[in-house]
Amino acid sequence: MxxxxxxxxxxxxxxxxxxxxxxxxxxxxxxxxxxxxxxxxxxxxxxxxxxxxxxxxxxxxxxxxxxxxxxxxxxxxxxxxxxxxxxxxxxxxxxxxxxxxxxxxxxxxxxxxxxxxxxxxEDKTLGIENEDATNVVAARRFVGWYNGLPCDKDFKVDLSGRTAVILGQGNVALDVARILLMPIDELKKTDITEHALSALSESKLKEVYLVGRRGPLQVAFTIKELREQLKLKNCRTIWNEKDFIGVEKIVPDLPRPRKRLTELMLKSLNENQTVTDDDQIKYFKPVFFRSPNKFLVDKNNQLTGIELTCTKLVGDKLEEQRCVPTEEKDVINCDLAFRSIGYKxxxxxxxxxxxxxxxxxxxxxxxxxxxxxxxxxxxxxxxxxxxxxxxxxxxxxxxxxxxxxxxxxxxxxxxxxxxxxxxxxxxxxxxxIDWGGWEKIDKYEKEQGKLKGKPREKVCSVEKMIEIAQK
The missing domain is CATH 3.40.50.720 (NAD(P)-binding Rossmann-like Domain)
Incomplete structure (x- = not known):
């Protein structure tokens, strides 16, 4: 043989x-x-x-x-x-x-x-006034930071305020919201980086807005991500009822994936919508029909809020509707803003x-x-x-x-x-670094994670990766 x-x-x-x-x-x-x-x-x-x-x-x-x-x-x-x-x-x-x-x-x-x-x-920018303000950050960098991307390991995010706003309503935006609002004990079981875990454990954030230009029938996030968000412990979802006017009667005619997603939003809308003084409760607040107009700042260029232009949808057919601005403005006071409008x-x-x-x-x-x-x-x-x-x-x-x-x-x-x-x-x-070098890094990360009760602890430095791979 x-x-x-x-x-x-x-x-x-x-x-x-x-x-x-x-x-x-x-x-x-x-x-x-x-x-x-x-x-x-x-x-x-x-x-x-x-x-x-x-x-x-x-x-x-x-x-x-x-x-x-x-x-x-x-x-x-x-x-x-x-x-x-x-x-x-x-x-x-x-x-x-x-x-x-x-x-x-x-x-x-x-x-x-x-x-x-x-x-x-790279992340896309909004191109609006005061986008360079302190505490206006890219969701992409935040994701890289908590996931151990070497170029984002030194990223600084200020979580000392009460309110964060995420501009964009895709799955990345929902990931950011979930990580910000998730109980720290649940995050400890994941492969989130230790530096992110430490910072998030000190977070003072109590409410996170998710802002989109269009309506609930056009959201880009998927049902799986929304369901996870709605199930978060000690987190209550607050919708704006006005955003859902006329939505219920359209539901039967929607394609199945969109129908199921919309039904889940409507179900959540009919649940507890009250804000309490309970310090243990955090709030997730999706907001529709709002487009960022400019960031509001103090004399030190520190973010204080976002001025939004109210929008509306025009057109008879749902799939052909366009989003257009109105004369109405709105303001959300906030301490931190994430730009999550896509990559390039x-x-x-x-x-x-x-x-x-x-x-x-x-x-x-x-x-x-x-x-x-x-x-x-x-x-x-x-x-x-x-x-x-x-x-x-x-x-x-x-x-x-x-x-x-x-x-x-x-x-x-x-x-x-x-x-x-x-x-x-x-x-x-x-x-x-060849595949054998990666296997050494992989083994090292898993060993470090085991010591902390995690699947792995990622190496966040390219230099350290090379050192491990070449041993």
């Missing part, structure tokens, strides 16, 4: 002369889009070499740094991604920055296909052209130049920051299918792949 070939032996066998006779694929960005594309390619193409490049020393992108700590079930997809990365023809290379360590034209010279899937990491992608390389925050593409194809590997895009970088992880999976599979068709049409393969790219990177960066 032949002995089973070990992972290392198989890896070595695949790195011999046969290496150049297989298509070389480079994926930039080790988040959901990148891994889903790699998953599809390895299933459908028997002989392919895939190198996944990532700016951070660790993989999984938004799954690791975007998913709320109290949503461990969403992170289970990491198990699937790990199986992909452990295949002998898939390589992970972390701590490599596109546009700095290696350029796009260099990747295209040495790969048959380059897929950009590095997501959307960054131009990682000078050769990459972004339009309205996305890379223009046709079914995932960005550019096809003679002599260079085809350039593709998947995930939020190509679609814009829309949808949940399932949406990203569908898009990544579609783009991977197009890649397969094109790779199968190539007559011969002679690209050097990472063998050539490594020579370029080594000139400026000697700290490339």
């Amino acid at each position: 032949r002995p089973k070939m070990t992972y290392k032996l198989l890896k070595r066998a695949l790195s011999t002369s046969s290496y150049r006779s297989r298509p070389q694929v480079c994926i930039v960005g080790a988040g959901p889009a990148g891994f889903y594309a790699a998953m599809h390619l390895t299933k459908k193409l028997e002989s392919v070499n895939i190198d996944i490049l990532e700016k951070l020393p660790v993989p999984f992108g938004l799954i690791r740094y975007g998913v709320a700590p109290d949503h461990p079930e969403v992170k289970n997809v990491i198990n699937q991604f790990t199986k992909v990365a452990q295949q002998p023809n898939v390589n992970f290379y972390g701590n490599i920055t596109l546009g700095k360590d290696v350029h796009l034209h260099q990747l295209r010279q040495h790969y048959d296909a380059v897929l950009l899937s590095y997501g959307a990491e 992608s960054v131009q990682a390389d000078k050769d990459l052209i972004l339009k309205h925050g996305v890379v223009e593409n046709n079914k995932g194809i960005v550019e096809d130049s003679a002599g260079l590997g085809k350039l593709y895009v998947a995930g939020w970088l190509g679609t814009g920051p829309v949808g949940v992880i399932l949406h990203t999976m569908g898009n990544a599979f579609q783009v991977a299918k197009v890649m397969l068709e094109n790779l199968n049409s190539i007559d011969s393969y002679n690209k050097g792949g990472f063998t050539e790219i490594k020579k370029i990177i080594s000139e400026n960066n000697s700290n490339v």
Whole structure:
């Protein structure tokens, strides 16, 4: 009986002369889009070499740094991604920055296909007066802070006031509200960072507003997130009854997901809506038909409130209604404001052209130049920051299918792949982290978490990650 070939032996066998006779694929960005594309390619193409490049020393992108700590079930997809990365023809290379360590034209010279899937990491701004005020912050940075994103580890958020306002009504906005209002004992069981846990345990916030331009029939958050919010211990949801005028009679005609969500809001509206003096109770206050006009500040540029323009919906058909401003104004006095109106992608390389925050593409194809590997895009970088992880999976599979068709049409393969790219990177960066390095970081985090009764305690410093990975 032949002995089973070990992972290392198989890896070595695949790195011999046969290496150049297989298509070389480079994926930039080790988040959901990148891994889903790699998953599809390895299933459908028997002989392919895939190198996944990532700016951070660790993989999984938004799954690791975007998913709320109290949503461990969403992170289970990491198990699937790990199986992909452990295949002998898939390589992970972390701590490599596109546009700095290696350029796009260099990747295209040495790969048959380059897929950009590095997501959307900047937040959109409102562009209104006093947006630079103290205590006006990006929800994205707050999420990065409590999830251990290295660039946000030193983020400062002042939780000493009574009232916070979140501008935006998507799932990220609801995540922020839930983390602010959740009992600290429940957060302690999650993989939330220790620095965030410490700050939140000292929080004096009593009420959180969730402000949206449109009405309850147009909210972007989903029923799962709202249900979790409504079930929070010692937290009461206060709705504005005027926002729901005429809503009930429309409910029967709504599509099923929207119908269920609206019914849940109406059910909550009919429950206890009183504000009490009980110090143990916190309040969640969704507000509709309000658009931020300007932030109000004191002489020290400290936030004191938000002036809002009241809005209304015009148009007969629900799906075609537009939101327009009225002459009426409203003010919410607050101590802290979060901007949560969406993300946008960054131009990682000078050769990459972004339009309205996305890379223009046709079914995932960005550019096809003679002599260079085809350039593709998947995930939020190509679609814009829309949808949940399932949406990203569908898009990544579609783009991977197009890649397969094109790779199968190539007559011969002679690209050097990472063998050539490594020579370029080594000139400026000697700290490339492979999958084995990530496994050391993963083990360390789980060990540290165990000491604190948590699933893991994330390492929040790139330097520390590299140190652990290279031991």
